[in-house]
Amino acid sequence: MKLTADYHTHTIFSDGKNTALENALAAEQAGLETIAVTEHGYSHHFRGLKRRETEAWLAMIEDARAGSKIEVLRGMESNIRGISGLCDFTEKDFENFDVYLAGIHIVIRYENFRDRKLGWGGWMRRSLHLKPSERFVRDTTRAYLNAIEKNPLDIITHLNFQCFADVKEVAKCCRDYGTYLEISSKKQHFTDEELAEAAATGVRFVINSDAHSADRVGDAALAAEQIARVGIPLGQIDNIEGRKPTFRFAEFKKHL
Ligand SMILES: [Zn+2]
Ligand SMILES: [Zn+2]
Known part of the structure; x- marks a missing residue:
């Protein structure tokens, strides 16, 4: 299995160690x-x-484009900020970005006080190995479904990291709206059963490194292991073997 593209990488502008150019050169090497x-x-x-x-960040991307031979896309790993599905971009931001990812994180500005449970509630339950209530899973799932329905998201990142959602329901929604489900190679976030259930919906996948340093850019090893173990058809993954995904955000922007 050979990765064609890595759509989830961080730099010094968030919590990564390297610049976009350093990451791009590592990607070129890989x-x-x-x-x-x-x-x-x-x-x-x-x-x-x-x-x-943002201006300085865009300049860093231009440097990476000029200094490497590969395609460097401007993306964001946006936060799902509430059960309503609110994400980080306003329409004014659209012109500065090519790809739109979203995931649930802690330490963010939630839309409402009660929405803090999405990240913090999941983090606490995962840390203490507590089983989430049905209502908790329902609310988290609703946040994902609303985010996918209301925003032209290209990729849902690390589903069920620091949270608990119904993977099958989120996968079905991704399938219906043309949003990709990420199989992260940073950590395993799906159980084998969840990944099999997601695949059975017909959702399309991308494998991403979620690299926070240049030496991990293009690393697909952990994801490849689970994909082989679960028996996911490689034809269902759109950023390997020379294939490229068709992204929703780019299509959406054409019709603005
Ligand atoms: Zn993340
Ligand atoms: Zn990330």
Whole structure:
């Protein structure tokens, strides 16, 4: 299995160690054709890209484009900020980005006080190995479904990291809206059963490294292991073997 593109990488503008150029050169070395630079979103308290830094960040992307031979996309790992599905971009932000990812994180500005449970509630339950209530899973699942329905999201990142959602329901929604489900190679977030259930819905997958340093860009090893173990058809993964995904956000922007 050979990765064509890595759509989830961080730089010094969020909590990564390297610049976009250093990541792009590592990707080139690893034989990739494309990377997306995807900092944490604007609503992340400490690790997110700041709106006022956007110009400098775009300049860093230009450097990476000029200094490497691969395609470098401008992306963001936006935060799902509430059960309503609110994410980080406003329409004004659209022109500065090529790909739109979203995931649930802690230490962000939630839409409402009660929405803090999405990240913090999941984090606490995972840390203490507590089983989530049905209502908790229902609310988290609703947040994902609303986010996918209301925003032109390209990729849902690390589903069920620091939270608990119904993977099958989220996968069905991704399938219906043309949003990709990420299989992370940073950590395993799906159980084998969840990954099999997701695949059975017909959802399309991408494998991403979620690299926070250049030496991990293009690393697909952990994801490849689970994919082989569960028996996911490789034809269902759109960023390997020379294939490229068709992204929803780019299509959406054409019709603005
Ligand atoms: Zn993340
Ligand atoms: Zn990330």
